[in-house]
Amino acid sequence: MDRTQLLLALSVTLFSLGFVGVMVRRNALVMLMCLELMLNGVILSLVTFAAHTGTLAGAVLVFLVFVVAAAEIAIAIPIVLLLSRQKRSLDVGAYSELKG
Amino acid sequence: MNLESLVLYFFAAAALAGGVLMLVARHPMRVALALISSMVSLAGIYAILGVHVIAVFQVLIYVGAVMVFMVYVIMLLDLRDPSFLERYGRAVVPSVALAGLLAIALAAAVSGGQIMGAAELAYFRPEGVTATFEVEAFSAEFLDRYWLHFELTSVLLLAAVVAAIAVIRTGRRRDG
Numbered sequence: 022m023d024r025t026q027l028l029l030a031l032s033v034t035l036f037s038l039g040f041v042g043v044m045v046r047r048n049a050l051v052m053l054m055c056l057e058l059m060l061n062g063v064i065l066s067l068v069t070f071a072a073h074t075g076t077l078a079g080a081v082l083v084f085l086v087f088v089v090a091a092a093e094i095a096i097a098i099p100i101v102l103l104l105s106r107q108k109r110s111l112d113v114g115a116y117s118e119l120k121g
Numbered sequence: 122m123n124l125e126s127l128v129l130y131f132f133a134a135a136a137l138a139g140g141v142l143m144l145v146a147r148h149p150m151r152v153a154l155a156l157i158s159s160m161v162s163l164a165g166i167y168a169i170l171g172v173h174v175i176a177v178f179q180v181l182i183y184v185g186a187v188m189v190f191m192v193y194v195i196m197l198l199d200l201r202d203p204s205f206l207e208r209y210g211r212a213v214v215p216s217v218a219l220a221g222l223l224a225i226a227l228a229a230a231v232s233g234g235q236i237m238g239a240a241e242l243a244y245f246r247p248e249g250v251t252a253t254f255e256v257e258a259f260s261a262e263f264l265d266r267y268w269l270h271f272e273l274t275s276v277l278l279l280a281a282v283v284a285a286i287a288v289i290r291t292g293r294r295r296d297g
Binding site: 028036038039040054061072088 | 126133143149152163171179183187190195197212213217220223227254259262263274278281288
């Protein structure tokens with residue numbers, strides 16, 4: 022198997038594993054971490070294509086995605102902290118009134 | 122099979138094992154440690170691909186900043202609620218089936234396309250330009266051509282800091 026194909030398959034698998042985690046797990050923090058796993062799968066495919074085509078623009082884009090991910094976590098964690106402080110629980114079932 | 126691809130297979134298997142462990146582990150701290158091991162393996166893969174800058178930033182930003190933050194929060198919120206005892210919600214079977222369909226669709230999309238070979242790539246690449254992923258070339262290109270994006274990320278980070286403070290302050294006002 023070609024190296025690029027192997028890494029793309031790994032990227033697809035990591036994305037799907039993260040997707041299962043977001044859908045299945047009940048803990049809000051674990052769901053956040055599974056989102057990170059999905060993002061890591063996508064970044065792996067970006068880096069694979071950047072290394073395959075030999076363009077620096079892909080590497081720059083990955084760097085910018087890192088910054089966006091850091092900003093995303095910096096917002097998401099305070100929201101989870103607030104939710105857990107209000108409901109005394111990290112179980113997403115306790116937040117069912119957010120359904121609207 | 123040479124040593125490099127052997128190491129590549131090892132890191133790919135480690136990243137995959139970390140992802141599977143994230144689904145199985147019960148305590149969030151173990152999930153965080155599995156995610157950290159998966160991310161470090163991905164950094165190893167990036168280093169093998171020759172994209173050393175990204176490998177370093179993967180360890181520095183993801184493992185060093187994001188996951189340490191996450192581990193701190195897990196230690197801060199030592200809540201004993203149902204999500205610790207019962208790992209999975211109700212919709213396990215439909216979501217696993219949906220994710221399987223998604224994986225099959227993605228794999229079909231990936232394997233159906235033709236990955237460009239060296240000759241076709243040379244056609245698209247400008248004459249005489251062979252990009253190297255060294256720090257020097259990366260930073261020169263980054264601050265030379267993409268300086269506007271660099272400045273925009275600083276605006277984004279500032280907005281994130283302001284939003285985080287705003288979220289915490291509104292929560293405190295509602296409590297007191």
